[in-house]
Amino acid sequence: MRIYAFCVYLFLYTPIAIIALFSFNAGRHASQLQGFSVQWYVRAFRNPFVMDALETSLIVAFVSATLASVLGTLAAVGLQTMRGPARAVFDGVIYVAIMIPGIVIGIATLIALVTVFDVLNPLLASLWFEDRQPPRLSMGIGSLIAAHTMFTMALVIVIVRARLASLEQVLGEASADLYATPLATFMQVTLPLIAPAILAGFLLSFTFSFDDFIIAFFVAGSETTLPIYVFSSIRRGVTPEINAIGTIVMVASLLLLIIAQLILRRRPER
């Protein structure tokens, strides 16, 4: 049984280890190791296409994670006060949103956005004076942010809901009893106590958005995120530069995930 488990881990992690290993390879070819070097990392950071893609990825990840944290927290707080079947339905819908494969979300978002644009663009055009160029909605950074926000918001809702549920209702009552209005209670009691969950949700959302290829592939339009860049350059063969980018993305994601886990694990102070 131990050997079997060992084989599974070997199977899972060998390719990753090899990518990391070859990113430090001095030689060009993946067939042989030729000594240690960080030249591929330097090359990657000097490549304007990589830097462009990285910038897009970071902007999308940051904005979508921020939006998801704010909207997800508000939704979680709202859901907490709901009772009865409506609550069960919403809870179910959120889990479904997390479990739906990325490709389905990608296609669905693409179709939805295209349909909306088809309706809105003529409408916008009709509102503008004929001599001015009407704005045209199209796929791009906006649609990327929208799609990622939608998906990661579900993550935030689930995480914040768990934390809210573990909060004692009596704290809210104590606050109200001590003359705090509902808004004051939210700001002074609820928010500080769920802040770790919101932060963890933000980090997970950021990681998800930063790593996502499938959804981005459908809705990015002419924009290139880092995963899309990697995908398109792989068609020209795996270079050590790609290995270096992959390693960086992997390490950054792992770090964020570990931090999120640590924040969530910390016992609520009692």
Next chain:
Amino acid sequence: MTHIPIDLQYATSEQPDARPPIAALRNVFKVFGDVVAADQLNLSIAPGEFLSFLGPSGCGKTTALRMLAGFEAPTSGEVLIDGQVVNTIEPYGRPVNMVFQSYALFPHMNVADNIGYGLRQRRPRLARAEIARKVGRALEIVRLTGFEKRRVWEMSGGQQQRVALARAIVNEPKLLLLDEPLAALDRKLRKEMQIELQDLQRQIGITFVLVTHDQEEALSLSDRICVMREGRIIQTGDPQNLYDHPKSRYVADFVGTSNFIDGRVEHVADGVATLATPSGLRLQGAANAGLKAGDEACLSVRPEQIHMHRDAAPGSLPGTVHNRIFLGEHTEYLVQQPALGSLNVLAPRQGQPDDLSFQTGEPVHINWNPARALVLSPD
């Protein structure tokens, strides 16, 4: 002999106090689904008094308190605070504070910030220095000076309890509501806190409303007790009045302990009822109002009212000592009486040399003063 004198000029405390009440319930009902948690509650709370709701689990004590605090709205009826109907006023708009059973201290704030929480909500804002001064004073009152910067979860149960108290009294509420505030403490600490609570109430003069299912706690702390049962207040009175003049078997049983002997009323004359037991004995006791011949009733005798003798006396009943528990100042006996069953007897040790105490298995004769026994309607 222990004497609990019957003082007939004791005012029945259900009569309204002359002062305008600080809070009142008027015909209050509260229904949860098909549970009636408050059933026609009528009550006036006098300024500065220490009132307790006493009753078994689920009788609606907490519900009554939560309606005063504003966490529950009555299904019908009116809640008044300081002469105003507050039914539609939210908890944060009511000049009352509550001490929760679980304390409900804010875990992300230190002791001083917890205590100052209510003061910080005031508009117009209070000056920082003023808040600090009031917090310091509250800490002094609960004897926690120097604990300002402590995290609340680093404190012991008794200390947390005192922080919760300080957090409430610092606001100088019109009414301080306490929901079983001592239930989570161990016995010794509970006794200490009971004394502190009573001192505190006398010192600051705030009206206290306490919820408890511990009759000893209610008896020792309260000026007045409302005994509750299934959502109703079935009797209100000061502790001694309730103990000496329970109006029903339920109250006699819940306030203090008593021996109950079932039977049927034979006749009632001059406030004295004669009860015939199924075993053919005739026993007399002060009749509960409304009892008449033929009614089912029960005789209630407090354990300390029963006297034990070695020799038969006129009107005494024979029995056997079944069990004996030495309690220091008192000895508790369980006496088996052929016609009446087991009776609890509490005998003071006072002036009794050791060799006069009764041994298990010893035959004894018991009697009591009929004026100290009560004939109550069973329920």
